[in-house]
Amino acid sequence: MARVADERQSLFSFFKDQLRPRGKLITPFNVISIPVIIAGVIILFFRFTQGLGATTNLSQQNPWGIWIGFDVVTGVAFAGGAYVLTFAVYVMRMDKFHPIIRATVLNGFLAYVFYAGALVFDLGRPWHVINPVIGNAFGYNSVLFLVAWHFMLYMTAEFVEFSPVITEWLGLKKARRVANSLTLAAVILGISLSTLHQSGLGALFLMAKPKIHPLWYSEFIPIFFFVSSIFAGISMVIFESTISHRVFKMQMGPGSHERLNEIIIGLARGATIAMFVYYFFKALIFIHDDQWALIKGFWGAWYLTEVLGFVLVPMVLFAYGSRHKAVGIIKIAAVLTLIGVLLNRLNISVIAFNWNVADKYIPHWMEIVVTLTVVFSEIWIFRWIVNRMPVMREPGALGSPNRKRELQSLN
Amino acid sequence: MNRRNFFRLSGMASIALMAKTAEASHGPRPGAPEFWGVLVDTTRCIGCRSCEVACGEENGMFVPDVENDGALETLRTTDETQWTVVNHFETSKGDVFVKRQCMHCWQPACTAACLTKAMEKTELGPVIWHENRCMGCRFCMVSCPFDVPKFEYDSWNPKIQKCIMCWHRTSVGDKPACVESCPTDALIFGHKRDLMEIARMRIYNHPEKYVHKIYGEHEVGGTGWLYLSAVPFEEIGFRMDLGTTPYPEYTKDFLYGVPLVLLGFPALLAGMNLMTRPENDEESGVHGE
Amino acid sequence: METYSYVNIFETKGLEYILLICFMVMMVLLFRYMRAGMRDKS
Numbered sequence: 001m002a003r004v005a006d007e008r009q010s011l012f013s014f015f016k017d018q019l020r021p022r023g024k025l026i027t028p029f030n031v032i033s034i035p036v037i038i039a040g041v042i043i044l045f046f047r048f049t050q051g052l053g054a055t056t057n058l059s060q061q062n063p064w065g066i067w068i069g070f071d072v073v074t075g076v077a078f079a080g081g082a083y084v085l086t087f088a089v090y091v092m093r094m095d096k097f098h099p100i101i102r103a104t105v106l107n108g109f110l111a112y113v114f115y116a117g118a119l120v121f122d123l124g125r126p127w128h129v130i131n132p133v134i135g136n137a138f139g140y141n142s143v144l145f146l147v148a149w150h151f152m153l154y155m156t157a158e159f160v161e162f163s164p165v166i167t168e169w170l171g172l173k174k175a176r177r178v179a180n181s182l183t184l185a186a187v188i189l190g191i192s193l194s195t196l197h198q199s200g201l202g203a204l205f206l207m208a209k210p211k212i213h214p215l216w217y218s219e220f221i222p223i224f225f226f227v228s229s230i231f232a233g234i235s236m237v238i239f240e241s242t243i244s245h246r247v248f249k250m251q252m253g254p255g256s257h258e259r260l261n262e263i264i265i266g267l268a269r270g271a272t273i274a275m276f277v278y279y280f281f282k283a284l285i286f287i288h289d290d291q292w293a294l295i296k297g298f299w300g301a302w303y304l305t306e307v308l309g310f311v312l313v314p315m316v317l318f319a320y321g322s323r324h325k326a327v328g329i330i331k332i333a334a335v336l337t338l339i340g341v342l343l344n345r346l347n348i349s350v351i352a353f354n355w356n357v358a359d360k361y362i363p364h365w366m367e368i369v370v371t372l373t374v375v376f377s378e379i380w381i382f383r384w385i386v387n388r389m390p391v392m393r394e395p396g397a398l399g400s401p402n403r404k405r406e407l408q409s410l411n
Numbered sequence: 412m413n414r415r416n417f418f419r420l421s422g423m424a425s426i427a428l429m430a431k432t433a434e435a436s437h438g439p440r441p442g443a444p445e446f447w448g449v450l451v452d453t454t455r456c457i458g459c460r461s462c463e464v465a466c467g468e469e470n471g472m473f474v475p476d477v478e479n480d481g482a483l484e485t486l487r488t489t490d491e492t493q494w495t496v497v498n499h500f501e502t503s504k505g506d507v508f509v510k511r512q513c514m515h516c517w518q519p520a521c522t523a524a525c526l527t528k529a530m531e532k533t534e535l536g537p538v539i540w541h542e543n544r545c546m547g548c549r550f551c552m553v554s555c556p557f558d559v560p561k562f563e564y565d566s567w568n569p570k571i572q573k574c575i576m577c578w579h580r581t582s583v584g585d586k587p588a589c590v591e592s593c594p595t596d597a598l599i600f601g602h603k604r605d606l607m608e609i610a611r612m613r614i615y616n617h618p619e620k621y622v623h624k625i626y627g628e629h630e631v632g633g634t635g636w637l638y639l640s641a642v643p644f645e646e647i648g649f650r651m652d653l654g655t656t657p658y659p660e661y662t663k664d665f666l667y668g669v670p671l672v673l674l675g676f677p678a679l680l681a682g683m684n685l686m687t688r689p690e691n692d693e694e695s696g697v698h699g700e
Numbered sequence: 701m702e703t704y705s706y707v708n709i710f711e712t713k714g715l716e717y718i719l720l721i722c723f724m725v726m727m728v729l730l731f732r733y734m735r736a737g738m739r740d741k742s
């Protein structure tokens with residue numbers, strides 16, 4: 001009995017210790033993010049008491065704004081890195097990418113929890129969100145039904161993929177073995193689900209045919225969304241691992257810098273090919289739909305900006321950067337690609353949606369604050385986890401201080 | 412062949428045509444009742460807006476002050492307080508009034524969009540909404556080609572508002588309130604097959620009075636509400652670029668692909684993992700640790 | 701109103717195949733270009 005109580009005591013103090021903030025409180029990121037998050041929570045309070053109209057510029061003509069167009073549609077595309085990398089590492093056994101797999105999976109998991117979770121803010125009657133799940137109202141004829149289910153299943157799969165890290169953190173030897181044995185199944189399920197919901201997000205707009213500018217509408221939107229999620233995900237991994245490398249430097253062993261560069265160059269090659277294919281897909285659709293006449297005026301120029309400036313240019317930069325091992329150029333290309341995917345998703349869901357309608361939707365500042373709240377909260381949780389769990393470190397090499405010995409005995 | 416028979420025949424031909432499109436996606440259930448619709452003859456409408464009033468009263472919605480509000484001056488759309496509105500157009504053939512509301516599509520985009528089955532295409536035709544299911548995602552609004560479903564943005568407990576063709580009346584075979592209130596018989600309630608015959612007959616008897624098109628015959632796969640007009644439909648606020656494909660067909664292929672991918676991918680991926688696995692691999696499942 | 705006249709829905713196929721050939725050629729070039737970078741290293 002005493003031992004159980006003792007153990008409980010130590011577990012309790014372990015969590016108490018883990019919950020305490022680490023590091024300096026006054027950093028530029030904290031100074032910016034804390035007020036934004038507080039403001040966001042207040043705004044959300046108003047949103048749930050007064051309705052969506054109080055905090056958003058949504059209208060009858062524009063039922064979906066940036067909470068869908070950015071948080072969900074773009075956020076999920078950016079989270080595509082998780083399925084791309086788990087495919088590379090667990091299915092194709094590309095050992096090269098192993099060092100960043102944990103951070104990428106964690107990022108993917110959190111992105112889904114936060115960005116797809118932000119969908120709840122946008123639902124007018126969120127207490128019914130359970131309806132398509134519990135089966136009293138299965139709208140399986142709906143693309144959104146599919147996407148919603150995939151989000152839930154994928155979150156579970158990502159959690160399973162990440163669970164070995166959690167068990168290491170807690171020093172649970174047996175659970176770790178179980179978690180490990182589930183990884184491959186979760187990876188395979190996760191990749192299959194990703195294929196479908198990445199494209200499913202595009203399929204959401206298939207019935208909005210008369211509302212989306214013909215340069216962006218195509219029956220192949222789902223395929224575009226899938227292919228672009230590959231290079232969106234890769235670019236996000238490059239972007240995020242560059243920043244993480246800087247922020248969490250002290251957690252990584254010697255030689256991590258060279259290894260990261262090697263990884264980034266490898267990723268850039270993958271992105272080049274994916275973008276190359278995507279670009280020719282775009283050209284094919286352009287020719288097939290005979291869109292020459294549309295390339296004029298504002299929308300034509302805007303389209304060319306997206307396709308040439310933010311697909312073709314970063315593709316060339318990726319190719320150049322990977323050939324000449326110029327990591328700096330690759331990073332620029334990654335940022336350009338991210339902007340390009342953002343533009344593409346926003347064009348389809350917001351900007352070129354109802355392009356011919358007089359009353360255009362422009363996001364309310366409160367919508368932007370809530371969006372930033374979502375992003376910042378995700379970063380906070382990411383940081384919290386990375387500072388505590390063996391994500392960046394060599395697996396298991398450094399546990400939390402009081403559990404160090406157990407962890408060493410694990411390996 | 413007399414005229415009456417001719418129209419009956421052509422009416423049947425068009426039903427046959429619709430049945431053929433239906434076949435492409437499983438076809439109607441045998442024995443299913445034919446759906447209700449309304450024929451709007453815009454040449455008969457005098458813009459009295461009795462239908463707006465009747466709709467508001469019948470359904471407990473906003474009842475406009477028809478005498479004094481001057482609402483015909485501006486182009487209106489239905490909104491979260493009014494399920495139907497009458498608009499005024501000055502056209503090449505003089506003043507035209509057009510009543511608008513949900514078209515009660517034969518294969519509605521809104522019901523295909525709804526993930527909770529809150530939007531329901533009833534067997535009798537009217538498209539209705541269930542408050543206890545809807546989660547307010549507004550995907551129906553994004554999908555409806557006529558922008559009909561409207562959302563209560565200013566409520567913490569918002570509803571989707573759209574014409575339900577007075578379901579409490581039509582479900583027992585009664586006319587909707589608007590049809591009953593119309594003093595000029597500009598609105599006729601009936602089965603689509605009969606309405607098509609009446610519409611064709613009118614065009615045939617007065618070829619100079621009407622444009623030779625019945626809006627809703629084929630639009631978006633055919634709608635329950637049909638319109639006759641004296642002027643091209645573009646002039647009185649109708650979109651002519653919606654196509655004749657039922658909107659749910661646009662997502663059909665994708666949704667078909669879902670089980671295909673979920674059948675094929677997991678096995679293929681597992682196979683690839685086996686192919687890349689080194690011979691003497693003692694690890695249970697994970698690679699590389 | 702509805703018109704009844706000839707519509708060729710395959711008008712663009714020829715151009716599409718030309719694009720396809722361009723794609724193949726470019727693909728080979730791109731591949732060679734990127735592989736050249738890898739040779740430099742070793």
Ligand code: SF4
Binds near residue numbers: 513522573
């Ligand atoms: S008009 Fe719109 S709301 Fe009405 S049935 Fe058709 S798709 Fe649904």
Ligand code: SF4
Binds near residue numbers: 521524550
């Ligand atoms: S808003 Fe309601 S009725 Fe419309 S698609 Fe969503 S759940 Fe269905």
